[in-house]
Structures are given as structure tokens and as C-alpha cells.
Amino acid sequence: MPALIGKYDYTLDLKNRLFVPPRYRELLAVEHGRHFVLSMGIDRCLYLFLPSQWEALISAGNESIRFGDKRKQRAVKRVLFSGAMEAAPDEQGRILVPQELKEYAALRKEVVIAGSGNKAELWDRRRFELEQRPALGLFKKLGTQLDL
Numbered sequence: 001m002p003a004l005i006g007k008y009d010y011t012l013d014l015k016n017r018l019f020v021p022p023r024y025r026e027l028l029a030v031e032h033g034r035h036f037v038l039s040m041g042i043d044r045c046l047y048l049f050l051p052s053q054w055e056a057l058i059s060a061g062n063e064s065i066r067f068g069d070k071r072k073q074r075a076v077k078r079v080l081f082s083g084a085m086e087a088a089p090d091e092q093g094r095i096l097v098p099q100e101l102k103e104y105a106a107l108r109k110e111v112v113i114a115g116s117g118n119k120a121e122l123w124d125r126r127r128f129e130l131e132q133r134p135a136l137g138l139f140k141k142l143g144t145q146l147d148l
Contacts, residue, residue, distance in 0.1 A: 001052055002027045005115035009125065012111050016102055017094040020048070021113060024120065025093055038101065038122075039084035043131065046097070046105045046122040048087070053118050097122075 008021045020036065027050055028036065037054040041047040049057070083104070087095035097107065110125035123131070 001056065001118070002030070002050065003115070003117050004048070004050070004053075004120040005117070007115070008113040010111050010113060012097065012102070012107055012109055013094075016097045016099065017090070018097055018111055018113075018122070019092070019094050020089055022093065024048075024050075024113075025089055028089070035086040035088040036095065037084055038087040038095065038097070039080055040101065040104055041119075041121055044105055044127070046101055046107075048113070048120040048122060049118075054084075056118070 010019045033051040037049040039047045107124050112123045112125050112128040114121045
């Protein structure tokens, strides 16, 4: 399964359209997919999945969304799946970000698309920079424990 990697800076236009990186669109074409899946993400960003990645999340029996407390498990699934939508790129390679998702992630004009392996994350640029600082510190700190 292909990985979504890289960091891309784009601008959300007045109609809430956002360019998807060309490499991601190439991967979508390789899958013969017509649309990405866009959903609410943790940390108040949005997730962008290739169809194969979304299907893997579902077909794994949602193993990654398991809690001892079934009520919490259902609540998390409800938010993730009810907030998801198909996002088909237009002829210019843009997807439409619905107003509800835009507000959830507090997206303004400048947006960062950050590859995260099995998905990409869409962030307001300012919020991404604020989140990235401690993440880089953690990466450096844990570097001695990771075998990368």
C-alpha cells in the first residue's frame, strides 16, 4: 500500500477548494480511484485517505479504533465515519472542503498538507507550526529509542 509523504503548502480558495498534491493524485489514479476520503482527524486536523487506505481502515475490523469501553469505541467511530465524505478532485486537481470540516479544523487561507503514512493531514498553517514544534522535540528525544 502506498504511503502519503511530504509537506505541501497550499491556499484554500474562496469556494473552499484546495489543491491535492500531484503525487497524491497520481497514487489515486494508480488505484483507479475517483475520489479521496476526507474526514475529521484527531488534533483538530482533517484526514485525507486514498481509497485503499480507507478500505484498509474499515476491513481491519476497525482494530485501530478499539477500546475496553464499547461506548467510547462507538462514539469515536461515529465521529470518524459520520464526518467522512468522498472528495473527488476536479480537473485542476482541487477538492472541495465542506464548511463543517473547514470549521472543525479551523482552516483559514493557508493550509498545510502533511503526509502521515497511511493518510495525509490537512492543517491550518499556523496551527501546524504550533503542533510541529513540540513534535520535533519529541522526535529528537525519542530518536535514541527508535530504530529508524
